[in-house]
Amino acid sequence: MQQVSAVRAVPMPASPGTMRPGPSGREAENEEKKQFARQDLFGILMLFAVATAFPFLPGMGTWVASQAALVIVFIIAAQGVSILTGYTGLVTVGHGGFLAIGAYTAALFSHDVMMDIALSAILSALVAGLIGFLLGFIFLRLSGAFLAIGTLGFAFFVGAVINNVPIFHGREGIFLPVNQVFGIVLGDRGFYLTSLAILAATTAFIFLLIHSAVGRALMALRDSEKAAESYGVNRLLYRTIAFAISAGITGMAGALNAHLTNYVSAEDYRNIWYSVDILVATVIGGSRQIMGPFIGGAFIVMVPFFLEEMADFAFILKGVVLIVVLLLAPAGVADVLARPIRGWRRHRLARIRGAAQSRPAAMPASETGGRLQ
Numbered sequence: 001m002q003q004v005s006a007v008r009a010v011p012m013p014a015s016p017g018t019m020r021p022g023p024s025g026r027e028a029e030n031e032e033k034k035q036f037a038r039q040d041l042f043g044i045l046m047l048f049a050v051a052t053a054f055p056f057l058p059g060m061g062t063w064v065a066s067q068a069a070l071v072i073v074f075i076i077a078a079q080g081v082s083i084l085t086g087y088t089g090l091v092t093v094g095h096g097g098f099l100a101i102g103a104y105t106a107a108l109f110s111h112d113v114m115m116d117i118a119l120s121a122i123l124s125a126l127v128a129g130l131i132g133f134l135l136g137f138i139f140l141r142l143s144g145a146f147l148a149i150g151t152l153g154f155a156f157f158v159g160a161v162i163n164n165v166p167i168f169h170g171r172e173g174i175f176l177p178v179n180q181v182f183g184i185v186l187g188d189r190g191f192y193l194t195s196l197a198i199l200a201a202t203t204a205f206i207f208l209l210i211h212s213a214v215g216r217a218l219m220a221l222r223d224s225e226k227a228a229e230s231y232g233v234n235r236l237l238y239r240t241i242a243f244a245i246s247a248g249i250t251g252m253a254g255a256l257n258a259h260l261t262n263y264v265s266a267e268d269y270r271n272i273w274y275s276v277d278i279l280v281a282t283v284i285g286g287s288r289q290i291m292g293p294f295i296g297g298a299f300i301v302m303v304p305f306f307l308e309e310m311a312d313f314a315f316i317l318k319g320v321v322l323i324v325v326l327l328l329a330p331a332g333v334a335d336v337l338a339r340p341i342r343g344w345r346r347h348r349l350a351r352i353r354g355a356a357q358s359r360p361a362a363m364p365a366s367e368t369g370g371r372l373q
Contacts, residue, residue, distance in 0.1 A: 029352050036345055044290075048200055055189050062188040066260070067305060069188070072195040073257045075297030076202055077274075078281040080249035085279075086287025087210055088242045089222030091144070094151030096275030097158035098128045098247040102254025104162060107174040107264045116181045117194055121255045128251020129244045136243035140236060152272065159270030173265030176258060195256050202249055207290060209245070218242050250278070280318060284325050286332020295333050 055065035077099055084090045102124035109115045109123060139150050162168040179186040181194050209215045217238050220228035229235055258264045268274075277300050285296025300318070307314040329336045 026356075028356070029349055032348060032352055044203070047294075048196070051196055052193065055192055065188040065192040067301070069192045069195045069256070069260050071298050071301045072192070072199050073253050073260060073297075074278065074281055074300050075293050076199055076256065077250050077253035077278045078285060078293035078297050079202055079206055080246045080251075080253065081278050081282040082287040082293055083206070083209075083242055083246040083249065085282055086289075086292070087215060087222065088218045088239060090140075090239065090242075091148045092151040092246075093148045093272075093279060094153070094155035094275050095246070095250045095278050096269070096272055097151075097155040098132060098250040099254035099257065099274050099278070100158050100162060100269035101128045101131060101247075102251030103258040103264045103269060104168060104174075104254075105251070106255035106258040107176055108167070110176050110259070111174055114177060116183070117179055117186070117191070117256075117259050118181050118198075120259065121198055121252045124255035125248040125252040128254070129248025132247025132251075133240060133244035135247075136240035137236070140239045140243060152275070155272050155275050159266070159272075163266035163270045168266065171265055171267045173263055173267070176262045176264075179259050179262070191260065195260075198252065198256065202252070203290065206249075214238065214241065280322055284322060284333060286334035289332060289334035289338060291338075292332045292334040295337075 051068075054060065055062075055068060077095065080098070081092060081095050084092050105124040105127045106115075106120040110120050115123070135154065139147055139154075142150050163170050168174070179191050181190075184190070186194060210219070217228065217233045220231070220233055221235055221238060225235060281296030281300040282293065283296070284299055285294065286292030299321070303317055304314045307317070325333065
């Protein structure tokens, strides 16, 4: 009697056409991206740790803390503008008006109610944000140069109001009481640390915003309005929200500026130079990078500081740097500094994909060949 052997399926080698990244490759790539995010978070934490210790280093007087606090004011103001220019694709030349609104809100309430810095900054952000939300329905019906001119007119309007309405005391100005937070009187270093804490909060808020559904909608509108609207994104609503958030953050910077100088006056806030400086800081640093406002804010404050005896040359240098950045690095200095890191990360991800593709994928049993033994 002839004995028939059992049929056994023998796996056949996969052809080159069937080689594809398996789940392990995708998991490795996702894990690498999470590692990149952890590296970014660690870098930001280290930056704030160094900034916290900075005014306490040997040889650093209290005036250093005061100057560093001014840098923080412009960083926060530039963060507000970057919400519009970088993540929404709109151009504004009038955010100095929101800076003035925040400063005068802080001055009026702190002078009459003895409000501390934390509450003053929050209230100023709410007032400026509310005004920005209402104005958004008007300005965001414009586009391009018309929007820029409209915001510039708003800055002139705010300057005229604070210079002529009696409650704002015109050029005489308003003196703020001594700075305090939660009942604790602050010196220069204490004010700097409080400002740094507010900067950390705004940075975290912007990071969460751009990685949220709202942030993705704003960037979709920036890249292609028609495509975004075809997916159901309400252009006017989302851009109005962005305008309100941008105005609120800039108003918070105005409150800190008022508390830093303990004085506000139409002599300072009625002109458009604040608007110009904030916009220049945003463009030079980079409006689409988290670190862009940090670089731009430091540049705008420290150039006049180091060139104090050559004030006119400081203005010229700002203009020259702005032109050079627009020509050679339109995405900002932060983008140029980040290119080597992005290139290294792309190389890492490419290696992971290549390693995954070089491994043959497992084939289902139904697709394997068999033979009789």
